[in-house]
Amino acid sequence: MQGTPTAPVRSRLRRAAAAALVTMPLLCAVLPAPAAAAAPSADRPQAGPQTAAQGSAQASQAYARAHAHAQPQAKAGARTGSTTNAPSGKNAPSGSRTTDISVDRLTPSVPSKGDTLTVTGTVTNKSSRTVSSGHVALRLGPAMNSRSAIDQAAQRKGYLPGADGTEIDDSRVKIAALPPGVTRNFSMKVPVGDLGLGQSGVYQLGVSLTAQTKAQPYDQVLGMERSFLPWQTSGSSPKTKLTYLWPLVSSSHLTARTESDEQQTSVFRNDDLAKEIAPGGRLQQMVELGADLPVSWVVDPDLLASVDAMTKPYEVSTEDGGTEPGKGQAAAKEWLKSLQEAVRGQKIVALPFADPDLASLAHRGRAVPGALSRLRPATELAARTVETVLHTKPSTDFAWPYEGALDSSVVEVATSGGAHNVIARSDSFRETGGIPYTPTAARPIGGGTTAVVADHRLSTAFEADLTRAGASTLAVQQFLSETLSVAQQVPNRQRSIVVAPQRTPTVSQARAMAQALSALSDGGGWTRAAGLADAAKAKPDPAARRSVPGGGAYPDSLRKQELPTKAFEQIQRTQSMLNDFSEILSRKDRVVPPFGNAIDREVSNSWRGERADAERFRTSVQDYLVGLTRKVQLIHKSDLTLSGRSATIPVTVQNNLLQDVNGLRLRLTSSRALGLEVGEDQPVVVAGGHSQSVKFDTTAKANGRATVTAQLYTKEGKPYGPPMTFQVKVTSITSTVLLVIAGGVLLVVLAGIRMYTQRKRRGSDAAGAGTPGGGGDESDAGAAAEAPADDAVTDDTVADPNDPSGTSQQHRAAEQPGERGADTAAESSGPQDTGEKVDR
Numbered sequence: 001m002q003g004t005p006t007a008p009v010r011s012r013l014r015r016a017a018a019a020a021l022v023t024m025p026l027l028c029a030v031l032p033a034p035a036a037a038a039a040p041s042a043d044r045p046q047a048g049p050q051t052a053a054q055g056s057a058q059a060s061q062a063y064a065r066a067h068a069h070a071q072p073q074a075k076a077g078a079r080t081g082s083t084t085n086a087p088s089g090k091n092a093p094s095g096s097r098t099t100d101i102s103v104d105r106l107t108p109s110v111p112s113k114g115d116t117l118t119v120t121g122t123v124t125n126k127s128s129r130t131v132s133s134g135h136v137a138l139r140l141g142p143a144m145n146s147r148s149a150i151d152q153a154a155q156r157k158g159y160l161p162g163a164d165g166t167e168i169d170d171s172r173v174k175i176a177a178l179p180p181g182v183t184r185n186f187s188m189k190v191p192v193g194d195l196g197l198g199q200s201g202v203y204q205l206g207v208s209l210t211a212q213t214k215a216q217p218y219d220q221v222l223g224m225e226r227s228f229l230p231w232q233t234s235g236s237s238p239k240t241k242l243t244y245l246w247p248l249v250s251s252s253h254l255t256a257r258t259e260s261d262e263q264q265t266s267v268f269r270n271d272d273l274a275k276e277i278a279p280g281g282r283l284q285q286m287v288e289l290g291a292d293l294p295v296s297w298v299v300d301p302d303l304l305a306s307v308d309a310m311t312k313p314y315e316v317s318t319e320d321g322g323t324e325p326g327k328g329q330a331a332a333k334e335w336l337k338s339l340q341e342a343v344r345g346q347k348i349v350a351l352p353f354a355d356p357d358l359a360s361l362a363h364r365g366r367a368v369p370g371a372l373s374r375l376r377p378a379t380e381l382a383a384r385t386v387e388t389v390l391h392t393k394p395s396t397d398f399a400w401p402y403e404g405a406l407d408s409s410v411v412e413v414a415t416s417g418g419a420h421n422v423i424a425r426s427d428s429f430r431e432t433g434g435i436p437y438t439p440t441a442a443r444p445i446g447g448g449t450t451a452v453v454a455d456h457r458l459s460t461a462f463e464a465d466l467t468r469a470g471a472s473t474l475a476v477q478q479f480l481s482e483t484l485s486v487a488q489q490v491p492n493r494q495r496s497i498v499v500a501p502q503r504t505p506t507v508s509q510a511r512a513m514a515q516a517l518s519a520l521s522d523g524g525g526w527t528r529a530a531g532l533a534d535a536a537k538a539k540p541d542p543a544a545r546r547s548v549p550g551g552g553a554y555p556d557s558l559r560k561q562e563l564p565t566k567a568f569e570q571i572q573r574t575q576s577m578l579n580d581f582s583e584i585l586s587r588k589d590r591v592v593p594p595f596g597n598a599i600d601r602e603v604s605n606s607w608r609g610e611r612a613d614a615e616r617f618r619t620s621v622q623d624y625l626v627g628l629t630r631k632v633q634l635i636h637k638s639d640l641t642l643s644g645r646s647a648t649i650p651v652t653v654q655n656n657l658l659q660d661v662n663g664l665r666l667r668l669t670s671s672r673a674l675g676l677e678v679g680e681d682q683p684v685v686v687a688g689g690h691s692q693s694v695k696f697d698t699t700a701k702a703n704g705r706a707t708v709t710a711q712l713y714t715k716e717g718k719p720y721g722p723p724m725t726f727q728v729k730v731t732s733i734t735s736t737v738l739l740v741i742a743g744g745v746l747l748v749v750l751a752g753i754r755m756y757t758q759r760k761r762r763g764s765d766a767a768g769a770g771t772p773g774g775g776g777d778e779s780d781a782g783a784a785a786e787a788p789a790d791d792a793v794t795d796d797t798v799a800d801p802n803d804p805s806g807t808s809q810q811h812r813a814a815e816q817p818g819e820r821g822a823d824t825a826a827e828s829s830g831p832q833d834t835g836e837k838v839d840r
Contacts, residue, residue: 093126093127094127095158095159095220095221095222096158096159096208096221096222096223096224097126097157097158097223098125098126098127098129098131098213098222098223099123099124099125099126099127099131099178099209099222099223100123100124100126100223100225101121101122101123101136101207101208101209101223101224101225102121102122102123102124102225102468102469102470103119103120103121103207103225103227103470103473103474104120104121104122104469104470104473105118105119105120105121105469105473106118106119106205106227106229106473106477108519108523109230109476109477109480109515109516109519109523110230110232110480110519110520110522110523110524111192111229111231111523112192112232112523113192113193113233114192114193115191115192116189116190116191116192117189117190117191117192117195117229118187118188118189119138119171119187119188119189119190119207120185120186120187120188121185121186121187121207121225121470122183122184122185122186122470123136123175123178123183123184123186123209123223124178124181124182124183124184125178125179125180125181125182125183126181127180127213128180129180129213129214129215130177130178130179130180130213130214131177131178131209131211131212131213131222132177132211132212132213132214132217133174133175133176133177133211134174134175134209134210134211134212134219134222135172135173135174135175135209135210135211136172136173136175136186136188136207136208136209136210136223137167137168137169137171137172137173137188137207137208137210138167138168138171138188138190138195138205138206138207139164139165139166139167139168139205139206139207139208140165140166140168140195140196140197140203140204140205140206140229141153141163141164141165141203141204141205141206141226142163142165142203142204143198143199143201143202143203144201144202144203144204144481144485145201145488146485147438147457147482147485147486150202150228150478150481150482150485151457153204153226153228154226154228154474154478156226158224159208159221159224163204164204164206164208164224164226165204165206167208167210168190168194168195168196170190170191170194171188171190172188173186173187173188175209175211178211195229197229197231199233200231200232200233200234200484200488201231201484201488202228202229202230202231202481202484202485203228203229203231204226204227204228204229205226205227205228205229205477206224206225206226206227207224207225207227208221208223208224208225209221209222209223209224210222225470226474227473227474227477227478228474228477228478228480228481229477229481230477230480230481230483230484230524232484232524232525232526234525235525235526238492238493238494239487239494239525239526239527239528240483240486240487240494240495240496240497240526240527240528241494241495241496241497241527241528241529241530241534241535241538242483242497242499242520242527242528242529242530243296243441243496243497243498243499243529243530243531243532243534243535244293244294244295244296244499244501244513244517244529245295245296245298245349245423245454245498245499245500245501245532246286246290246293246295246296246297246298247286247298247299247300247501247502247503247504247505248283248286248287248297248298248299248300248303248339249298249299249300249303249351249355249503249504249605249606250273250276250283250300250303250306250504250606251272251504251604251606252269252302252354252601252604252606252607252617253268253269253270253272253273253306254266254267254268254269254302254305254306254309254597254598254601255267255268255269255317255598255620255621255624256594256595256597256598256620256621256624256625257317257594257624258590258594259315260658263312263313264590264594265312265313265314265315266309266310266312266314266315267314267315267316267317267323268306268310268314268315268316268317268326269316269317269617270316270317271316271326271327271328273306273307273310273328274310274326274327274328274331274332275328277307277310277328277331277332277334277335278328278331279331280507281507282504282505282506282507282510283303283335284331284335284338285507285510285511286505286510287335287338287339287342288338289510289511289513289514290342290514291338291341291342292514292518293514293517293518293521294517294521294529295517295529296347296349296531296532297343297346297347297348297349298348298349298351298398298400298532299348299349299350299351299386299390299394300351300353300354300355301350301351301353301354301381301382301385301386301389302353302354302355302385302597302600302601302604304336304385304386304389304390305353305385305389305597307332307335307336307389308332308336308388308389310326310328310329310331310332311329311332311333311336312329313325313326313329314326314329336389339390340390340391343390343392344392347394347395347531347532347533348386348390348392348394348395349394349395349396349398349532349533350382350383350385350386350394350395350396351382351398351399351400352375352378352379352382352396352399352417352600353378353379353381353382353385353597353600354378354597354600354601354603354604355400355503355604355605355606356375356378356417356600356603356604356605357402357562357563357603357604357605357607357608358399358401358402358410358413358414358417359401359402359405359406359410359554359558359559359562360562360563360603361375361413361568361603362407362409362410362412362413363409363551363554363559363562364562364563364564364565364567364568365413365563365565365568365603366409366413367565367568368565368568368569368571368572369572370572370575370576371568371571371572372413372416373575374575374596374599374600374603375413375416375417376416376417376418377596378417378600379396379417379418379419380396380418381597381600382394382396383396395532395533396418396419397418397419397420397421397533398419398421398422398423398452398532398536399414399415399417399419399421399422399423400422400423400500401414401422401423401424402558402561402605402608403425403428403555403558404423404424404425404427404428404453404454404459404500405424405425405428405554405555405558406422406424406428406429406451406548406549406554407548407549407550407551407553407554408548408549408550408551409551410422410554411445411449411451411548415447415449419449420448420449420450421449421450421451421452421536422445422449422450422451422452423452423454423498423500424451424452424453424454425453425454425455425456425459425500426438426453426454426455426456427456428549428553428554428555429443429451429453429545429549430545430549431544431545432545433543433545435541435543435544436489437486437489437490437495438455438486438489438495438497439495439541439543439544440495440496440497440538440539440540440541440544441453441454441455441496441497441498441535441538442496442535442536442537442538442539442540443540443544443545443546444540444546445546445547445548446546450536451546451548452498452532452535452536453498453544454498454499454500455486455497455498455499457482458479458482458483458486458497458499459499459500459501460501460502461475461478461479461482461501461516462475462479462501462502462505462509462512462513462516463501463502463509465508466506466508466509466511466512467506467508472508472511472512472515475512475516476512476515476516476519479516480516480519480520480524483497483520483524483526483527484524484526487526487527488526495541496530496534496535496538497527498532498535501513503605504606561608561609561611562608563603563607563611563614564611567602567614567615567618568603570618570619570622571599571602571603571618573622574595574599574602574618574621574622574625575599577622577625577626577629578591578592578595578596578599578625580629580714580716580718580720581625581628581629583663583714583715583716584632584661584662584663584664584714584720585657585659585661586659586660586661586662587659590659591628595621595625598621599621601617602614602617602618602621628657629720629721630721631655631656631657632653632654632655632656632657632661632664632686632712632720632721633653633654633721633722634651634652634653634654634666634710634712634721634723634724635651635652635653635654635691635724636724636726637651637652637710637724637726638726639726639727639728639729640726640727640728640729641728641729641731642676642698642700642728642729642730642731643731644700645699645700645701646697646698646699646700647697647698647700648695648696648697648698649668649678649695649696649698649708649728650693650694650695650696651666651668651693651694651695651696651710651724652691652692652693652694653666653684653686653691653692653693653694653712654686654691655686655687655688655689655690655691655692656689657688657689658688658689659688660685660686660687660688661684661685661686661688662683662684662685662686663714663715664683664684664712664713664714664720665681665682665683665684665712665713665714665715666681666682666683666684666694666710666711666712666713667681667682667710667711667712667713668696668708668709668710669708669709669711670706670707670708670728671706671707671708671709672702672704672706676698676699676700676701676706676708676728676730677698677699677701678696678698678708679696679697679698681713682694682695682696684712698728700730702730703730703731704729704730705727705728705729705730706727706728706730707725707726707727707728708725708726708727708728709723709724709725710723710724710725710726711723711724
């Protein structure tokens with residue numbers, strides 16, 4: 001308004017601006033604190049455009065640099081672990097994740113009063129900015145009174161004020177500046193008495209890095225790693241029984257193929273097993289570490305059989321289908337020797353031979369007739385194998401489904417193989433009664449069967465990648481802390497806990513397991529070791545679940561890894577073929593065991609997640625068996641022609657095996673049963689490397705062409721091998737030909753009669769010449785009787801069959817003097833003229 005002074009207005013504006021300048025940085029310094037307290041979102045890498053909070057934080061930093069009085073508030077906010085500057089990279093670590101801290105060693109794992117705790121590790125700058133000089137220090141968090149609290153602490157990332165405790169002053173160790181990507185080592189020693197440990201329990205033990213950056217020139221937590229420290233002031237009574245399974249299991253290595261020498265040299269799929277049992281290998285480490293641990297050995301007998309085969313010369317398959325000598329013979333001998341010493345005097349649990357996938361058999365194999373028939377023989381073979389190789393009698397009373405997952409059908413299959421105890425896992429055998437503690441492992445489930453339920457958390461404690469020392473140390477400390485937490489759940493009740501780790505731990509996992517068990521044996525006063533048989537016989541917890549989960553409770557993720565139904569159908573075809581083939585062999589022992597073992601390996605748990613490799617293995621076994629069966633075969637026969645009503649047809653059977661073949665029968669079948677009969681079946685016996693002709697008497701009843709099929713059969717009447725066919729043409733004798741032959745025979749008979757009649761007639765004529773009216777005396781008769789035989793042989797006259805005397809022909813000759821008969825008569829009555837020729 002005109003005349004109104006403006007000074008008061010300007011002064012109010014100046015006061016408002018001044019207040020804004022003062023309050024804005026203070027508000028900006030305070031705003032990040034709730035974000036930090038909400039954990040660990042402030043530690044999460046930022047991406048994309050800056051938020052209003054980030055802009056305010058930058059304004060706060062600028063104001064703090066200009067006005068010293070605002071620095072304390074800014075530093076207070078920074079110590080909460082919040083990120084007050086935008087990272088230079090899109091996903092660059094920031095805040096308490098700027099550096100990575102690894103606790104590589106923590107000793108002793110289970111401290112006691114008077115000990116000195118030593119912690120060593122590394123600090124690595126993961127950001128793109130240099131971290132200025134700072135220090136690392138231990139932080140002791142509060143005691144955790146439950147297993148879930150331990151799990152939550154292990155999963156938490158980044159620094160969380162309050163939950164991660166305060167620094168222990170005596171533990172601080174200076175760290176030089178860390179350029180991006182640089183790693184520094186640290187080592188700190190603190191007397192256990194300086195840690196301020198209270199009552200028994202599990203304490204969170206953290207290692208933090210407090211330092212500055214150029215963009216944040218004030219102390220703040222730029223790295224955090226957590227571990228756990230079990231602490232017990234006095235021994236537990238009673239102690240928890242702990243059973244730790246120590247598995248000696250591997251994948252399938254042997255093939256069904258053996259060399260043809262007398263030793264039946266084994267052929268392996270590859271030489272990977274030699275690497276596993278060599279010094280430093282996985283299985284070598286399992287034996288060396290387990291020898292000094294209170295564990296329960298669980299062995300796959302197929303592994304023992306495979307290594308035992310390697311102690312002798314063996315062959316390894318090559319990519320081109322050939323073989324080459326294996327190189328693991330010395331390692332196999334040393335490994336078996338070490339194992340025999342390690343298990344001497346201990347109880348061994350033997351799984352069925354080749355560790356069959358019980359869940360796959362239960363869910364897919366039961367639909368195929370005969371799929372379960374080899375389970376009990378595999379259990380019996382397991383006992384024989386362990387006793388032969390390790391010289392000790394094992395227990396075969398335990399079945400171990402994959403990952404300990406089971407349902408009612410898995411239990412049925414397991415018990416059908418002879419097991420009375422099934423090793424399960426608590427994540428598939430969940431409690432329904434809300435028990436606030438971990439119950440005893442043994443659970444009677446009916447029918448005389450006991451489910452031995454292993455603890456899920458303890459069993460999976462060493463399944464992560466433990467190649468880094470930090471990861472291994474954390475796994476060991478968490479395992480020890482979990483066991484102490486279990487013992488403290490019901491201090492006055494003794495329970496029996498079972499741990500069933502992964503079947504094939506890596507070398508780093510095996511070492512971590514051994515380290516944890518050693519620490520538990522040396523300093524853990526809350527557990528004592530127990531065998532698996534003792535765990536199965538322990539008094540069950542009355543409140544624990546005893547009902548077996550239904551089929552729908554089986555995990556879908558594991559069901560997808562099972563062998564398909566078609567795999568079991570192929571396995572049964574191979575088994576049926578082996579049964580038929582073995583019936584004809586004179587030395588079944590050279591064929592049946594290698595193929596039987598290979599069929600057991602086709603159902604192994606080792607094929608989980610390896611469906612393509614499993615199919616190739618099954619096909620290779622089947623193809624090799626088919627090739628052997630075809631070495632006994634029928635030789636192809638060309639077409640035949642039969643020129644009569646009966647003949648013999650030979651069929652040749654060839655045996656290219658190195659042993660004799662018997663028990664086969666050969667059958668011929670004609671397509672024209674009324675035209676050609678081929679006789680009865682004939683037995684077949686062929687020596688090794690030879691051929692044998694089998695003859696069939698055939699009878700033709702009609703002319704024509706017939707198809708004859710030759711087929712080998714086993715004693716049970718099953719066809720053996722493919723059939724062989726050939727054509728037979730029958731050309732029987734015609735009626736005209738028979739008449740001609742009959743006429744020829746008649747002529748021969750008549751000629752004989754004629755000759756007989758002539759001789760008889762000549763004898764009568766000679767007798768008549770010697771009588772009184774015969775025209776001669778006795779001398780003449782004698783001369784006539786001694787006449788040359790030419791007259792009789794060359795006489796062309798034929799006696800009249802109507803003239804019984806045989807003289808009518810002679811009378812006609814006398815009546816015709818110019819004829820032959822006259823010449824003959826004159827010659828007979830007169831003196832002989834040696835110069836006369838007889839005209840015939």
